[in-house]
Amino acid sequence: xxxxxxxxxxxxxxxxxxxxxxxxxxxxxxxxxxxxxxxxxxxxxxxxxxxxxxxxxxxxxxxxxxxxxxxxxxxxxxxxxxxxxxxxxxxxxxxxxxxxxxxxxxxxxxxxxxxxxxxxxxxxxxxxxxxxxxxxxxxxxxxxxxxxxxxxxxxxxxxxxxxxxxxxxxxxxxxxxxxxxxxx
Amino acid sequence: xxxxxxxxxxxxxxxxxxxxxxxxxxxxxxxxxxxxxxxxxxxxxxxxxxxxxxxxxxxxxxxxxxxxxxxxxxxxxxxxx
Numbered sequence: 353x354x355x356x357x358x359x360x361x362x363x364x365x366x367x368x369x370x371x372x373x374x375x376x377x378x379x380x381x382x383x384x385x386x387x388x389x390x391x392x393x394x395x396x397x398x399x400x401x402x403x404x405x406x407x408x409x410x411x412x413x414x415x416x417x418x419x420x421x422x423x424x425x426x427x428x429x430x431x432x433x434x435x436x437x438x439x440x441x442x443x444x445x446x447x448x449x450x451x452x453x454x455x456x457x458x459x460x461x462x463x464x465x466x467x468x469x470x471x472x473x474x475x476x477x478x479x480x481x482x483x484x485x486x487x488x489x490x491x492x493x494x495x496x497x498x499x500x501x502x503x504x505x506x507x508x509x510x511x512x513x514x515x516x517x518x519x520x521x522x523x524x525x526x527x528x529x530x531x532x533x534x535x536x
Numbered sequence: 537x538x539x540x541x542x543x544x545x546x547x548x549x550x551x552x553x554x555x556x557x558x559x560x561x562x563x564x565x566x567x568x569x570x571x572x573x574x575x576x577x578x579x580x581x582x583x584x585x586x587x588x589x590x591x592x593x594x595x596x597x598x599x600x601x602x603x604x605x606x607x608x609x610x611x612x613x614x615x616x617x
Contacts, residue, residue, distance in 0.1 A: 411558050
């Protein structure tokens, strides 16, 4: 590039090669891209999307943080993360062989959860605890919502190692510099 | 194939769904040196688009991508640090 001054409104033409080089330099100077996710749901099916996106982004070199709030906090709760469930009742997407209302019968949630877990393992998908471990291994930052901890009586020691308790302001500061922000 | 690319390491991700092929590829790349070539096998339908995106984002170069009977083979050259 030349150091010639460009007047306002004047078109700048650069060749594709120069653009590519400048773009790469600008990209490098800006540091890694950042993904900020709010995980608000604690059902087995909804625990997957934030974790899948987080580990993929981290594998692609992005900086990732997940803020676990409301029932989403269960995903990083030692007492609950191994036993997340999915309910067939009121969930017409669930491939159950019976009418939806039958989902209200005791045991149907356990059955739907078993079915989903089996479908996942048949496709070699990792269970949630392994996903959380992988996320940590790849450097994904995990934040537990302080308000949720208060409301649901979750203590710091109930959360998995590596989960930091944080409030909305802390997450927003992280998300304010994010390239991608998702609420799941 | 006459001029087959010589891979320094091979990662078999056949039977794994997204995001595992990409995640395992990242971990495998961490163990390799710049300039080395990683060969990845995947049967995930998304891999066809995922690997070019992964390489574009990380800066590693996708030297070659082939599909044969539902198996995608990618040759990734590790970028200089």
